[in-house]
Structure formats: structure tokens, C-alpha cells
Amino acid sequence: MHTDGPTPLLADLHCHSTASDGGLSPASVVARAAGNGVGVLALTDHDTIAGMGEAREAAVAEGMHLVSGVELSCLWRDQTIHVVALDFDPEAAGFLAVLEGQESVRHERAGTIDERLRKQGLPSVLERARALAAGVPGRPHFARALVDAGVIPGERQAFQRYLGTGKVGDVATCWPELALVVGWIREAGGIPVLAHPRRYGLTNNKLRKLVHAFQNAGGQALEVLSAGHSPQDSGYLTRLCLDGGLWASGGSDFHWPERPWSELGRLPELPAGPEPVWWHFRRETRARLQGE
Numbered sequence: 001m002h003t004d005g006p007t008p009l010l011a012d013l014h015c016h017s018t019a020s021d022g023g024l025s026p027a028s029v030v031a032r033a034a035g036n037g038v039g040v041l042a043l044t045d046h047d048t049i050a051g052m053g054e055a056r057e058a059a060v061a062e063g064m065h066l067v068s069g070v071e072l073s074c075l076w077r078d079q080t081i082h083v084v085a086l087d088f089d090p091e092a093a094g095f096l097a098v099l100e101g102q103e104s105v106r107h108e109r110a111g112t113i114d115e116r117l118r119k120q121g122l123p124s125v126l127e128r129a130r131a132l133a134a135g136v137p138g139r140p141h142f143a144r145a146l147v148d149a150g151v152i153p154g155e156r157q158a159f160q161r162y163l164g165t166g167k168v169g170d171v172a173t174c175w176p177e178l179a180l181v182v183g184w185i186r187e188a189g190g191i192p193v194l195a196h197p198r199r200y201g202l203t204n205n206k207l208r209k210l211v212h213a214f215q216n217a218g219g220q221a222l223e224v225l226s227a228g229h230s231p232q233d234s235g236y237l238t239r240l241c242l243d244g245g246l247w248a249s250g251g252s253d254f255h256w257p258e259r260p261w262s263e264l265g266r267l268p269e270l271p272a273g274p275e276p277v278w279w280h281f282r283r284e285t286r287a288r289l290q291g292e
Helices: 026-035 052-062 093-119 126-133 139-148 155-163 178-187 204-216 231-244 283-289
Strands: 010-012 038-042 065-067 069-076 079-086 191-194 221-226 247-251
Touching: 010 247, 026 038, 026 052, 052 065, 065 283, 069 093, 069 178, 069 204, 079 178, 079 247, 093 126, 093 139, 093 178, 126 139, 139 155, 178 191, 178 204, 191 204, 204 231, 221 231, 231 247
Parallel strands: 010 038, 038 065, 191 221, 221 247
Antiparallel strands: 069 079, 079 191
């Protein structure tokens, strides 16, 4: 996926580091992306921008453009939905307060996961999970911590037995509503992007309703390209963009090097039709991307 303009740049606008549930440090994510030819990157860790400073320093060293990003969790009809915020002001006081609240929810969730695992007769692995996460741990960090503790042979087995959907470690979280999250992003000057829309298991009819609610709340773009989206998925999402006048975005959703299907920068070009999201970045961001 390349930007347009005098010097097209390979762009990846959705990826994760150890600041949330990724496997590489922010600096390592940037280095890996640069090695894959990425020129424009958004580090979009879950509900935190804790890795942004490290990523920014690495991006300067690599000669890469880093766009502010974060993936926020929210609820729509009691289902967890993710919205990527792009090109917001990372120093906006109100938005930083929102992120602090989201992080607090994740800390509480981590404590509940550990408590539930201990009730299954397992040792406490919360501190190890926190160390692995370099921040707020998620289920992948608990899986690795259980392996490190020698109580289960592999992370896949940890999910199958304890941490997967519907298992004891799958803790429901009371996230804010979709409309609130979209509004917070807009107030910080950012662009709300509905993340990986085809991954929520919704029928076409329900997905249209989600997109309609997202747009009514002030949402502006759909992630047309994402790991796991088929060409048919991307085509359908492109039509939804065109129908609603939404912009198109895309990202690998990179988490771990061991997952080649979500490698950094390995994206097709955006389908023709919808306006690319980077056309609507803030003026100073667009100027940087165009080398002005």
C-alpha cells in the first residue's frame, strides 16, 4: 500500500509492539518495518501510546515517517469493537486522560485474569506477564508467562485450555461506547478508523449497521486492507466506503514475527475509488510525507 504524491511511500497504518500485545519492542517494530521498505508507519498499540516515544526516536534514525496512532477498544451493541485513531495530537490533555482510563481498565482486567487462573490451581504469573508486556499485559503475555512457569508446554495450549474465547481467562471488559471513543478521537484532532471490520463475525446486514453507527458518531474511515481480509472482503469494504463517503485505510495488524500472514508492509494497494486516509492527515503531517 503506497501513498501518492511526488514520492510514493510504502505505508502500514496498523501494528503493535510490546507496549501492548506485540512481540517486538517499539524500536524493533520500526526497524523491521524499515527493513521491509515501509516509509510511513503508525504504531497502534491497544489503548496506549507508551511506545510512541521510543518508536519516534527509531523512526528518525531510520529516516521513516511515524504517524501518531493507537487502537482503542469500545462497545457497540455489547460487542467489543476496535477503532484505530490516526494522526491525533499526542499531547492533547483530554485524550491522554482517556488513554489513562483505558489503561486502568486493562490493568484491572489483567488482575482478574490472574485471579481466575489461580483459582484453577495455577501459580500467579501476573508479574511475569507484566514484565513480558513492558506495560499492561494481555492474554498473549499470560500465555507466554504460563509457558515460562513450566505449567503448560506452549502458548497455543494455554489459549486452548485457559485463555481462548469462552475460557476462564477470557475476561469480559466494560469498555466505553463506540460513539464516545469516536468523539474523543475527533476532539484530539485525529481520524477514527474502524479496524478490521470483517473480523467481528458480523453478517453483511449487521456490518452495515455498525458502519452506519460508526459514521453517525463521526467515524471517517474503514480499514479496507488488513491481515485476514480476502480480496472479496476488501472489495465489499470498498463499496461500503463509497456508499457512505468514508475514506480508506489499511494496515498489517502486525503483532509477532512468527505470523508471516501479518508481516509489516505486506499489503496490496488500496482499491481505487475511496479517498485514502492520508489525504486527510493534518497539514503538517501531509507536508512531512510530501517532503515539503
